[in-house]
Amino acid sequence: MNLKQLSESLGLSQTTVSRALNGYPEVREATRLRVLAAAQAANYTPNVKARHLATGRAMAIGHVMPLTGREELVNPIFADFIAGAGEVYASEGYDMLLSMVSVEGAEAAYRQMASNASVDGVMVQAPTMDDPRIPLLQGLGLPFVVHGRTGSPEGYSWLDVANIRAFRRATEFLLDLGHRKIALVNGQETLDFARRRRLGYEQALAARGITPNPAWMRTDIMTEQFGYRSAVEMLEADDRPTAFLAASIIPAIGIRQAAGERGLRLGRDVSVICHDDGLSYIGNEGIRTPEGPAFTATRSSIRAAGKRCAEILLRLIDDPTQPPIQELWETDLTLGRSTGPAPAPASA
């Protein structure tokens, strides 16, 4: 069933039917209702491709899910982010075009999306400090929103969490508990957010006159095994940290496991704070006892971020004169069962 057939069955022109369906005012209300009823009855939906050819709008948003590392690992964080964004797209009638490519291939993917106009805008995730995708997209004139930001976050739309503050605060909290040997199990520091988190950590230490120990600062893809291995190495060294700061709940789980295997109890022998993105299946909030969730954590819902980024992007698409929209979200520091006072030096 296409427009032509539908209009013939109604004894109307294609123009009128099209206008009736798209809510234009040049059609009598009675006619519109008749058209809508007929469309409904015939189970008619306009051919998206034809419409796009005619309008030039793709009614689709491009997402590029970066696969990190040589193994092209897929971060579950993106699934939740996409879920949030997808919700918005669906409600506004947009499709989501997903491209999974290695970090190196991302640029080409965006370039292609732009060149054949298969999307009306794109979402940029996990930017590096000086991400080449941003000037690229600006040059291509394709609307985009960055989740996170770069070193010089001007002239484009982004949404980010206050990473420096979050990790400074978390570090201060550990310092207040008497910890002096604090390890940072960070994400890849080529990524801007990880760099900022390290800054926050270093600032807090510096404010108390503590020089960070390079052996206690690890940076890599935020897998469970990365957390595990980092913790194993640090806990088996002669001088070991009494607290860990993890960039995600996933490495934090690895740290917990490493500690547990060595008979160290979280919150008593070793403290752990992680950033909690509120992941669906491994959200920290879920495991809540009267004493709080499992991990003390800086919290910010990645799904809510996805949703908001999508809203911003659609606004940008709707109104090309819209100036850049930038939002900085604060995180909560929620107390859980994984932190406690630093153990007495004798036992460490």
Next chain:
Amino acid sequence: MNLKQLSESLGLSQTTVSRALNGYPEVREATRLRVLAAAQAANYTPNVKARHLATGRAMAIGHVMPLTGREELVNPIFADFIAGAGEVYASEGYDMLLSMVSVEGAEAAYRQMASNASVDGVMVQAPTMDDPRIPLLQGLGLPFVVHGRTGSPEGYSWLDVANIRAFRRATEFLLDLGHRKIALVNGQETLDFARRRRLGYEQALAARGITPNPAWMRTDIMTEQFGYRSAVEMLEADDRPTAFLAASIIPAIGIRQAAGERGLRLGRDVSVICHDDGLSYIGNEGIRTPEGPAFTATRSSIRAAGKRCAEILLRLIDDPTQPPIQELWETDLTLGRSTGPAPAPASA
């Protein structure tokens, strides 16, 4: 730059240029090279929508990522599955159209994809025993592949792991270690795979004359907190299991946490076997010591499954006469550090 401009700049007709670019034989090799060079120089890529309008093919595959539960949780498993599939699509020039909807909305999503021909085929994930999407898609005539299968898996293409055998084998392994009190922390049993896993578990118990204890059989969305809570409840009861069988590594992590908090060591005081989908960030294989990975697990890469499902789907699309392709993958049972002989009854 469009076809018309390109052909004018070359002094050729649109027909010839189009044919040259698409590899038809009616064009001289010299001309083809000239055309290709010009296209390259002009950075020309054909407008996808126009092409689709003309050919009727969308060059896109629809994925519907089911969000489960009232909270619409997104299972990280799907991210890895999609990564595998996406790899294949990209290499064959297909786009991936992703729709995130609640389980109830999935049918409508598929129906829409079919009705406006925005995709050439769809992927069906997480089927229930008697999934309505299958007759729906058959009726719509849209090629599809099911990851998993239904109660009566005939007449359509699917790829599944041998869930019954996997869980029977895992249960037998625990029985061989002397465990008699084995709990099953399963996925939602409306889903076919979960039902099959329970069957495997029950068969193994029945073969040794053991009646399953309903209190030790849990079924829900496979989150970490589900694993945690289930384990807490069972471990705090008077009669507690000595071993757990978990449907995913994620609830298994919750179980481990619950056990650890109670001073129970995995592989010594409590045994755990889980199914390991080889997730990128929380893959069991990663945390490997000389004694093996953290969990004893039935293993099957979800990413490889995604890849293979995509290959099958593209084959189906390429050749409509292709009869259904069905593949049953066996799992490995790999020994990890989470299992050991059943503790002496006195200590239990």
Next chain:
DNA sequence: CACTCTCTCCAAAGCGCTTTGGGTTGAATC
């Protein structure tokens, strides 16, 4: 009553591509 609007509706062009159904041309064939 002629004229001007406003309301409704329509014919046709156009979006950029593929593909059908020929045309030309030059070489090979009889």
Next chain:
DNA sequence: GATTCAACCCAAAGCGCTTTGGAGAGAGTG
């Protein structure tokens, strides 16, 4: 030298929709 046949190339017709530029019919106005 006429005929046949590849080999190349082209004009034009769609694909299904939106949108421009009217046209016709009543209603309102002087």
